[in-house]
Amino acid sequence: MLSRLWLLFAQATxxxxxxxxxxxxxxxQWLAGAPTFTPGPQVTIHKAAAPDSARGVALNSYAEAAQRxxxxxxxxxxxxxxxxxxPAQDPLFDRFFGDRVPGHPGRVTGLGSGVIAAAEGYVLTxxxxxxxxxxxxxxxxxxxxxxATVVGADPETDLAVLRIEARDLPVITLGSSDALNxxxxxxxxGNPFDVGQTVTMGIVSAVGRxxxxxxxxxxxIQTDAAINQGNSGxxxxxxxxxxxxxxxxxxxxxxxxxGIGFAIPTTIVTGVMKELIAKGRVTRGYFGIEPxxxxxxxxxxxxxxxxxxxxxxxVQRNAPAGNAxxxxxxxxxxxxxxxxxxxxxxxxxxxxxxxxSVARVRIERNSREVDLAVTVGERPVPPERR
Numbered sequence: 001m002l003s004r005l006w007l008l009f010a011q012a013t014x015x016x017x018x019x020x021x022x023x024x025x026x027x028x029q030w031l032a033g034a035p036t037f038t039p040g041p042q043v044t045i046h047k048a049a050a051p052d053s054a055r056g057v058a059l060n061s062y063a064e065a066a067q068r069x070x071x072x073x074x075x076x077x078x079x080x081x082x083x084x085x086x087p088a089q090d091p092l093f094d095r096f097f098g099d100r101v102p103g104h105p106g107r108v109t110g111l112g113s114g115v116i117a118a119a120e121g122y123v124l125t126x127x128x129x130x131x132x133x134x135x136x137x138x139x140x141x142x143x144x145x146x147x148a149t150v151v152g153a154d155p156e157t158d159l160a161v162l163r164i165e166a167r168d169l170p171v172i173t174l175g176s177s178d179a180l181n182x183x184x185x186x187x188x189x190g191n192p193f194d195v196g197q198t199v200t201m202g203i204v205s206a207v208g209r210x211x212x213x214x215x216x217x218x219x220x221i222q223t224d225a226a227i228n229q230g231n232s233g234x235x236x237x238x239x240x241x242x243x244x245x246x247x248x249x250x251x252x253x254x255x256x257x258x259g260i261g262f263a264i265p266t267t268i269v270t271g272v273m274k275e276l277i278a279k280g281r282v283t284r285g286y287f288g289i290e291p292x293x294x295x296x297x298x299x300x301x302x303x304x305x306x307x308x309x310x311x312x313x314x315v316q317r318n319a320p321a322g323n324a325x326x327x328x329x330x331x332x333x334x335x336x337x338x339x340x341x342x343x344x345x346x347x348x349x350x351x352x353x354x355x356x357s358v359a360r361v362r363i364e365r366n367s368r369e370v371d372l373a374v375t376v377g378e379r380p381v382p383p384e385r386r
Contacts, residue, residue: 066187066199068241071141071170073234075191076125076148076162078110078133113190113234114138114162115172115243122277123162124269125233126248127153130160138164141197152276156216156284157268158248161276172235175242177221177265180204188225188247188261190234200226202259209262210344214249217348220262221245227261236263245269271352285353286379288319289326291343302329305367309333310346312363324361324374331364351379 112129116122123138130136136148146164153160180186184204192198202225209220221236227250236245245263252258275282291310292298299307309331315322332340336359340346353359355378363370 062185062187062201062239065237065239065241066189069172069187069189069235069237069243070197070199072116072172073141073189073197074114074116074123075139075194075197075230076112076114076123076129076233077137077139078112078130079135080108080110080132081134082106082108111191111194111230112232113230113247115233115235115246116169117161117172117174117243117273118277119169119171121164121166121169122151122273123148123164124246124273125160125162126246127155127158127160129233130162131155136162138162140166141170152280152282154272154276154282156282157264157272158215159246159264159269159272159276161273172237172243173241174266174270175238175240175244177207177244177267180207180221180238180244180265182206185239186221186223186225186244187237187239188223188227188231188234188263189237190227190231190247192226192228192230194230202226205260207265210342212249212262214262215264217268217351218344219265219268219348220248221265223261223263224259225261226259228256231261243269281381283355284351284379285355285357285359286319286377287321287326287350287374288316288377289321289332290314290316291332291346293343294331302331303367304331304364309340309364310343320374320377321361324372326361326363326372326374327365329365333362333364333369336360350376 110129110133112125114123114125114129117124130150130153136150137145138148139145144166146166148162148164151161151163182204186202186204188200188202190198202223204221205224206222209222210218212218212220214220221244223236225236227247231247232249234247235243236247238244243266245265246269247261247263249262251260272282290313292313294304294307294309294311296307298304298311302311312321312326312328312330312332314328315326332346334340335346335349335353338349340349353376355376357376359374359376361372361374363372
């Protein structure tokens with residue numbers, strides 16, 4: 001009996017030792033006591049404060065600038081009656097054109113944008129948006145739609161001022177386009193393709209663009225903010241929501257935006273707007289000369305001392321410059337002490353001179369500098385485009 005008990009005890013002990021060995025090998029943590037926590041370095045976590053609205057505050061957002069400017073940007077709808085004078089000869093014409101046959105009136109509609117520039121109801125837009133329109137309607141951002149009349153238009157800068165009768169008008173804040181630098185962020189606001197008011201963002205790609213053949217007087221802001229059909233006359237604003245330009249043209253082979261858009265800077269817009277409101281037209285200075293930019297070939301042919309200035313290729317008879325003694329071949333160096341650098345710059349300088357004033361003009365003739373006193377004339381009104 002004792003031997004059997006001893007045998008059982010030995011077997012149990014052997015099994016226990018074996019189990020202890022297995023546990024110690026495979027699951028040693030089972031044999032450890034309760035774990036002790038050793039604190040690491042203290043970490044302070046800063047959580048964002050609860051947002052004031054469900055939207056929160058977006059980093060690098062231009063929402064505030066857009067919201068400040070958008071109420072003052074409007075859509076401009078135009079209607080023009082057209083009449084074909086030749087009678088229809090082909091009976092198939094009626095099949096394809098219905099009631100719009102020659103000799104019967106038809107309607108052509110147009111779309112553009114505009115900017116409310118004064119609480120009195122003055123709206124800035126492009127001249128080509130309202131050109132020859134019989135009816136003009138302005139749709140405000142708040143849903144109101146009112147009739148508009150043309151106060152004045154200036155084809156040479158492609159600007160026009162409309163007048164609307166409405167109360168509590170939101171007015172854009174005019175900024176300074178002179179403060180713009182290449183790389184500055186700008187927003188373009190308008191109604192492209194009549195899809196509704198739209199904001200696009202880009203940068204200033206260039207300033208002082210000219211020689212584009214768009215307007216007579218050019219000093220464009222170039223931007224890659226998307227500008228499409230319907231954006232003409234809309235606002236180009238800075239990141240504070242201030243107006244810095246009026247969107248006027250795009251460079252495109254298809255009619256869609258490819259990232260090259262042009263806006264008229266407020267340095268031009270402001271002066272033109274004031275004159276259109278005051279007189280219905282813009283008065284500009286006039287010399288009556290035909291200028292040409294200086295090239296290395298002209299420097300050699302005319303034996304010029306430098307490439308500064310503009311060569312006078314022709315002088316109109318009985319024009320202010322001719323009456324003052326200016327001759328073909330002269331080089332225009334400065335006007336009232338301001339250097340002349342190229343043809344577009346010279347045209348802008350002359351245009352800003354008040355008619356009737358006397359301009360101090362320095363020219364180079366036969367390698368000598370000569371001073372002339374030119375009594376500024378008034379630039380003739382350009383013929384209407386048809």
